[in-house]
Amino acid sequence: MITQEQPTFREQLGVLEKTGKRHWIFPKKPQGFYTNLRKIFAFLLLAILFGMPFIKINGHPFFLLNFIERKFIIFGQAFFPQDFFLLALLLVSFVVFIALFTVVFGRLFCGWACPQTIFLEMVFRQVEYWIEGDASAQKRLAESSWTREKILKKTLKHAIFLMLSFVFISTFASYIVGIDRLKEIFTGSFSENWVAWLVIGVFTGAFYAVFAFIREIVCIVICPYGRMQGVLLDSNSIVVAYDFVRGEPRGKMKKGDATPKGDCIDCKLCVQVCPTGIDIRNGTQLECVNCTACIDACDEVMEKIDKPKGLIRYDSMNGIKTGKKFRVTGRMIGYSVVLTILLGIMATALAVRKDVQINIMRTPGMLYQEVGTNKDTVSNLYNATLVNKTFNTQKIRLELAEGQIGKIQWVATSQELVLQPQEVRKITFFVQIPKSSITASTMKVKIKAFNTETQKTLYNTETSFLAPAE
Ligand code: SF4
Ligand code: SF4
Structure with missing residues (x-):
């Protein structure tokens, strides 16, 4: 019988023990085609994030969101509170864009462009793998007593985490006060800039707490976008999905076992790499941030057992059930038209904006x-x-x-x-x-x-x- 659900996954979060205690996730380091592609994309986004505050046009920042003095420069154009309607339009367009994009392409944004995913998976987790090793080594270290090695590794990791948090928060600050003012804060006297230092210090602490401890709880419990998935996704949305038609009945391959089996050999590698601790074989779940780690893990397995890749892949539930390939639907065209109109209104409003x-x-x-x-x-x-x-x-x-x-x-x-x-x-x-x-x-x-x-x-x-x- 083809089954898509396991009995317990709807009753218990992957990040919680039965007692309600936090179950710390040690995801295995992912590798493969999608991971490499995501690394390149994340590198580009991080380069933009860190590089943009340094870009100036005629001595003025290219991008500045100075909420304190209510001065905004977006792509070299100055905006004022009087331009609020443009900002509101931009925000509405962005929300509509995200909503429509999600209806069609699922949580693609979460996996590829969300700052939380990029900072956690591509920066902080990479430091962790470098210092503590892969998942099993991390788990051993966490369970071991406080030896000299453990103290050294944990201290080094948390010191780097704190330093990275300070760098990120300083970068965000430069988007608000400008890179020149940030330089002044760093090089000027402490007594004159203690408020700025206090704010940077508090936010650095909060940022560190998010990426050192809270981690995937942000995606699963806190993020409002994550909460919206239940109403945005439908059976035609493209998500990271397990092909249960092809994979079930799952089971290890045993010599002489004549029972018909699907392509899933139940190796659980897809579960081990998942940063939110879920089993994608249970179907689309709110916790899945579409990070593609399970696709890469399963593709590697499929290669080894000489089966076609894509047992876990980007597809819609209907696509998996019917076996039909991805195609552009009327709904996608409709949504794209709405988006184009919104962007057109934005562009017109910007074009007719007076000096x-x-x-x-x-x-x-x-x-x-x-x-x-x-x-x-x-x-x-x-x-x-x-x-x-x-x-x-x-x-x-x-x-x-x-x-x-x-x-x-x-x-x-x-x-x-x-x-x-x-x-x-x-x-x-x-x-x-x-x-x-x-x-x-x-x-x-x-x-x-x-x-x-x-x-x-x-x-x-x-x-x-x-x-x-x-
Ligand atoms: S990695 Fe692939 S083969 Fe292994 S358990 Fe997951 S779906 Fe099955
Ligand atoms: S199920 Fe797969 S895509 Fe979803 S979060 Fe886990 S590893 Fe990432």
Whole structure:
């Protein structure tokens, strides 16, 4: 009989003993095609992570997320709190992307690009293998008494873990405060930078705790993305899956045993390499982070026993049941179209984004004034916030747009405003329109801002203008 489930796996987490105590996982070091590919990919991502803070364009960071001063530079473009809608759009697109991507490709992100997996499997675990050896040696060391060798190995490992945590946290800090400020913190006096040191120290401790002790518990219990798998995956999602049709009934090959057997020889290597301690032969499980270690382990076994590779592979449950190869479905096309539209909206919003943003509001509580010798002009007071989103000084003048009769009179400032790079300035001004040009008691006025040096129009906006009723 073809069976896909073992009786206990739904009742007990692989990382817990029956008593509820933590069962420490000692995964065997994986090796093979997918592991090598993941190593190359992880190396590229780590190179980007560590290299990006050093990249500057015209003296400005290429990427900066300064939440403290609310300054953001993404791919060389400065963003401000006024661009919040763009950030919100980006976040929504990202969530939709992850959701749609997961529906089709399962937890591909977890295995290949998730920082938790990359840092744990490609950095911290590699140090562990280097110092303590493979799984069986690690287990022996953990169970042994505190000999000189054990003290030395554990001290060395945890010292390197702490150092790595400090390097990672310093790198994250450089994304927030910039690499120059980070250098200042490291080279400046401690008394002036003790708050920064305290923050870096606390986060280094937390980071160390995650990668030295908490580890796979993050993926299994804490990560919200992991929790969403139950609603995102369906039987057509591509996941790391065991081909139970081909593999069952599992069993060791014995000479003279005529009982029909599947391709799984029950060597349990796929279980031994699993960093979350599960048996993929029980089917898709929430704990599986799609790390591909079991694919490589099983492929090696299949090679040895002269069977085709791929007993564990990327496939959908329906693919395994029907034996049909992966094909592009209407659902995938549909999701891709939605994603493309979202990305299109993002790209358009970025393309039409202005160098200078101006928000104009009529001053609250003020109606209108009648000015001029014969009270023949109507004046409204406005407040404006100007944001220079560029790294250049902008000399700005405001005018009523072409075809509108009237003028703009600034209050307590010259008629030209010099806006420093990334400066946010609040100003107050009057719009004055002759009564003869007023067409309604509430009308629209169009205001344009232009650079007085280049004469380039920087911004066009529209606001309301109040006048006495006829
Ligand atoms: S590694 Fe392959 S053959 Fe060995 S137990 Fe796992 S599925 Fe079966
Ligand atoms: S079941 Fe396989 S792919 Fe999933 S976490 Fe374990 S080793 Fe990785």
